[in-house]
Amino acid sequence: MNVTALTNESIRKKPASKRASRQRSSSTPLEVVRLCYNESPYGMPPKSHEALFAAETRSNNYPDFFAFELKKALAAEYSLETTNIITVAGSSALIDIIGCTFINPGDEVLYCSPTYEAFADMANAYGGVPAPIPLAGDLSFDLDGLYNAITPKTKIVVIVNPNNPTGGYVPSSKIEEFIRKAPDDILIVVDEAYIDFVDHPDNYSMVKLIQEGIDKPVLILRTFSKIYGMAGIRVGYGVSSPEVIDELAKSSHAWNVSNVSQAAAIVALGEKEFIANVKSEIVKGREYVSRELKRLGCAVNDTQANFIYFSSPLAPEDITAALKEKDVLIATFAWSRVSIGTPEENRAFIDALEEVLAEVALKEQSPA
Numbered sequence: 001m002n003v004t005a006l007t008n009e010s011i012r013k014k015p016a017s018k019r020a021s022r023q024r025s026s027s028t029p030l031e032v033v034r035l036c037y038n039e040s041p042y043g044m045p046p047k048s049h050e051a052l053f054a055a056e057t058r059s060n061n062y063p064d065f066f067a068f069e070l071k072k073a074l075a076a077e078y079s080l081e082t083t084n085i086i087t088v089a090g091s092s093a094l095i096d097i098i099g100c101t102f103i104n105p106g107d108e109v110l111y112c113s114p115t116y117e118a119f120a121d122m123a124n125a126y127g128g129v130p131a132p133i134p135l136a137g138d139l140s141f142d143l144d145g146l147y148n149a150i151t152p153k154t155k156i157v158v159i160v161n162p163n164n165p166t167g168g169y170v171p172s173s174k175i176e177e178f179i180r181k182a183p184d185d186i187l188i189v190v191d192e193a194y195i196d197f198v199d200h201p202d203n204y205s206m207v208k209l210i211q212e213g214i215d216k217p218v219l220i221l222r223t224f225s226k227i228y229g230m231a232g233i234r235v236g237y238g239v240s241s242p243e244v245i246d247e248l249a250k251s252s253h254a255w256n257v258s259n260v261s262q263a264a265a266i267v268a269l270g271e272k273e274f275i276a277n278v279k280s281e282i283v284k285g286r287e288y289v290s291r292e293l294k295r296l297g298c299a300v301n302d303t304q305a306n307f308i309y310f311s312s313p314l315a316p317e318d319i320t321a322a323l324k325e326k327d328v329l330i331a332t333f334a335w336s337r338v339s340i341g342t343p344e345e346n347r348a349f350i351d352a353l354e355e356v357l358a359e360v361a362l363k364e365q366s367p368a
Contacts, residue, residue, distance in 0.1 A: 009103070010127040018117045029327075033348045035339040038164070038194075038307045041231035042278045042342075045271035048264040052233070055263035063259040066133070070262045073269050074237055078207050083242040086249060089256045091193060091223040091236035092118050099126040099217070100251040104188055107155035113140045113159045114333055116191065128155065135149045139301050140168030141307065143178045150183065157182065160191040163200060165337040167303025171202035179209060179218055187244075192306040196227035196275070197282055203304075207239050217244050226306060227278055228268045233258070235265045250343040282306045285340040292350045296357055301335070311335045312353070314360060319353070326352040 004012060020186065036222045044052075057287035067087040088094040095118045103109070105127030111119050113132035114205050114354065123130040133149050136142040159178070162169045180186050190206045206220045219240040235257055257265075268275075289308055292302045299311040312319050316336045322332055327348050331337040340348060 009013060013348065014121075014124040017121050019058040025242065031327060032340065033328045033345050033352075035345060035349055036331045036337075038226065038305070038339045039182070039231050040227060040282075040306070041279060041340075041345060043262060043270050045228075047271060048228075048230075048268045051263040051267040052260045055260045058259050061259065061264060063169075063257060067257050067262050070235075070237075070257065073266045074239075077228050077269055078239065078351070079211060079280045080207075080239070081242070082208055083245060084239055086238045086240075086245050086252065087262075088238070088255050089233075089234040089261075090193065090225055091221045091238075092239050093121050093234075093253065093256065094221055094236055094248075094273060095119060095206070095290045097248055097253070098122060098187070098189060098240055099128065099250045100200045101154060101248050101341050103128040104155070104262070106153065108151065109156045110146060110149055110154050111158035111160070112136075112146065114165060115141075115158070116193075119158050119160075119189075121157075135163070135168065137167065138168050139163065139166035140170045143170060143174055147182065150186065153290075154183075154186050156187045156189060158189045158191065160193075160284040162194045162303065162305040164194065165307070165331065165333045166301055167305045167307060167337075168301065169198060169200055169304035171200065172204045172206070173202050175206060176209065179206065179214070179216070182216070184216045187219060189219050189221065191222045193221065193226055195222075197279060197306045198304040199279075199283055200304055210241065214241075217241070217243055219248075219284055223342045224265050224268060227275055227282075228265070229278070230261070230264060230268070233261045233264060235261045244360070281342075282340050285343065288343075289338065289346050289350065290361050291361065293353075296350075296354055299335075307337050307339045309333070309335050309337050313357065319356065322356040323349075323352050326355065328352045330353045 070087055071082040071085040072086045075307035103126040107128045108131040109123035109128050110131045111196055112135045120130045133145045140163055146157060182188055192205055209218055219238050222237055224235040285307060290300050293310050301309040316332045319336050320332045
């Protein structure tokens with residue numbers, strides 16, 4: 001049975017995804033310290049739990065396809081109109097919709113690498129051409145490099161800020177400057193999945209440009225998966241001009257945000273104190289983990305996200321494997337990436353890493 005022959009040309013040519021979420025794996029046992037997916041260890045606000053369970057009584061009904069009440073809540077949050085919002089089952093779903101809506105075969109998708117692999121997947125899946133350039137020296141997006149790399153084939157420019165997996169951050173005013181000078185005939189996508197963890201003084205959402213009515217195609221991606229602790233119930237959204245939103249809606253998946261997800265997200269938007277406390281705990285956690293990693297002789301990249309990108313004396317894949325044996329899961333890239341957990345999870349990670357490095361040092365000191 002040659003199913004590959006039935007697939008479209010783009011999928012037939014598409015390289016295997018590098019995303020961890022696309023790899024075959026078993027479920028994670030509850031006793032394992034899971035610091036590999038940048039999840040919030042604090043979960044969603046308690047009032048969102050209540051709204052979720054109340055909405056479960058309507059599970060026999062399809063959700064509102066247009067998620068109107070959620071869009072209304074998001075529009076109020078940003079002083080915009082519902083026509084400025086598209087809702088999706090997590091911002092990764094919106095990345096797929098972007099490709100379906102805008103990419104023709106041969107169109108270039110320009111971004112810095114490494115970054116979130118969903119953008120390369122999106123380009124490849126729709127016949128586009130991934131066009132990565134290196135990150136800046138601080139492992140944030142190189143805006144000058146991106147601007148200079150724009151060609152007549154460029155259809156989409158992606159900026160992920162803070163960047164995943166490196167945590168590198170570009171001040172918001174620099175991104176706004178880039179957007180304003182960029183050509184008008186390309187779509188600029190700004191992925192702000194981790195912006196809620198930033199404590200840099202020059203930090204604001206590019207939603208500001210939509211509020212001001214910027215006359216060029218700009219799309220901001222946001223998610224409830226990170227600081228709102230809703231990764232498991234899948235709620236994301238995009239903010240743009242009505243013209244861009246209308247085109248995206250042509251490719252939007254049917255019934256893409258469930259009743260319970262919509263209800264929980266609407267309530268979460270009002271839980272400002274809970275979210276502020278989560279941010280405070282994550283910032284304290286990343287300061288602790290950064291400090292301890294440096295004590296253990298690791299190189300640590302400055303981060304404004306809820307994870308840390310670091311290099312240890314061992315290869316990243318060896319560190320990941322050794323920590324897995326101690327029931328601690330982290331992610332592997334050119335360096336290692338560890339999510340910030342609860343204080344107890346953070347200490348468990350540091351203790352396990354210290355044991356691993358000590359065991360390696362002991363082996364190196366042993367006579368052959």
